[in-house]
Amino acid sequence: MSPRRRLAFALTFALALCGAPLRAEEAPAGPPPEGFFxxxxxxxxxxxxxCPECKGRGTVESANRAIDTGPDGTTFVVPCPxxxxxxxxxxPLSAAERVSLQRQARNAYEREQRARRRVPVGAGFxxxxxxxxLEPVARAALAARYxxxxxxxxxxxxxxxxxxxxxxKIEKIERVEDEEGETQIKPYTLPCAECGGSGSQPCRRCEGxxxxxxxxxxxxxxxxxxxxxxxxxxxxxxxxSCKGDGRR
Ligand SMILES: [Zn+2]
Ligand SMILES: [Zn+2]
Ligand SMILES: [Zn+2]
Ligand SMILES: [Zn+2]
Numbered sequence: 460m461s462p463r464r465r466l467a468f469a470l471t472f473a474l475a476l477c478g479a480p481l482r483a484e485e486a487p488a489g490p491p492p493e494g495f496f497x498x499x500x501x502x503x504x505x506x507x508x509x510c511p512e513c514k515g516r517g518t519v520e521s522a523n524r525a526i527d528t529g530p531d532g533t534t535f536v537v538p539c540p541x542x543x544x545x546x547x548x549x550x551p552l553s554a555a556e557r558v559s560l561q562r563q564a565r566n567a568y569e570r571e572q573r574a575r576r577r578v579p580v581g582a583g584f585x586x587x588x589x590x591x592x593l594e595p596v597a598r599a600a601l602a603a604r605y606x607x608x609x610x611x612x613x614x615x616x617x618x619x620x621x622x623x624x625x626x627x628k629i630e631k632i633e634r635v636e637d638e639e640g641e642t643q644i645k646p647y648t649l650p651c652a653e654c655g656g657s658g659s660q661p662c663r664r665c666e667g668x669x670x671x672x673x674x675x676x677x678x679x680x681x682x683x684x685x686x687x688x689x690x691x692x693x694x695x696x697x698x699x700s701c702k703g704d705g706r707r
Contacts, residue, residue: 494589512541553625554659599681609665616669620654627658
């Protein structure tokens with residue numbers, strides 16, 4: 460069997476065990492093997508930050524005439540209903556914020572793993588002895604189960620929409636004349652047509668897969684075959700370029 464066929468076989472077996480196709484964002488089901496330390500989980504989709512409603516002011520202008528005690532038509536300032544005046548609140552994180560959190564988590568994880576002298580296997584790290592005990596094909600299959608993430612999006616597969624800068628909406632202003640004939644500026648927002656209001660687009664580097672590029676030397680197999688020579692039989696070894704990851 461060629462290394463690719465063998466990898467395909469090992470992968471089919473691994474997938475049958477964990478029961479689901481793999482994506483960079485989801486940790487594979489089933490416990491990781493002994494001596495393997497999985498990468499950090501995907502960054503949360505929500506987090507605390509500056510309140511988007513009042514933009515961190517803590518107050519908003521009310522134009523509710525029913526409760527307005529001032530002259531007709533005037534606005535007055537009320538505590539922001541979203542953050543209740545706290546200026547910060549739990550809100551959806553933009554793609555760029557999530558990628559930044561993921562990068563921080565990844566960097567901290569890598570520092571710790573390297574300090575413990577573990578070796579990278581796919582997106583994870585492994586005790587050196589455990590990694591060296593693995594057959595090349597098994598090591599490549601493990602790396603494929605925890606695929607190496609795209610450096611740009613850190614495995615999330617997304618980046619901020621370039622049109623709305625991750626906001627999901629476009630702020631516009633409208634000039635309207637009031638009863639006295641004075642021009643008033645009325646801000647309003649429209650959902651961003653480019654991203655459908657989500658604020659994110661697929662990462663351009665990995666086209667949204669969240670994965671590092673396939674290694675061209677081994678074609679993603681992570682292993683290469685060394686043909687037989689007069690003094691020894693053919694054998695399979697870790698790819699020199701990607702060290703078994705199949706991605707670089
Ligand atoms: Zn607020
Ligand atoms: Zn957009
Ligand atoms: Zn990417
Ligand atoms: Zn390779």
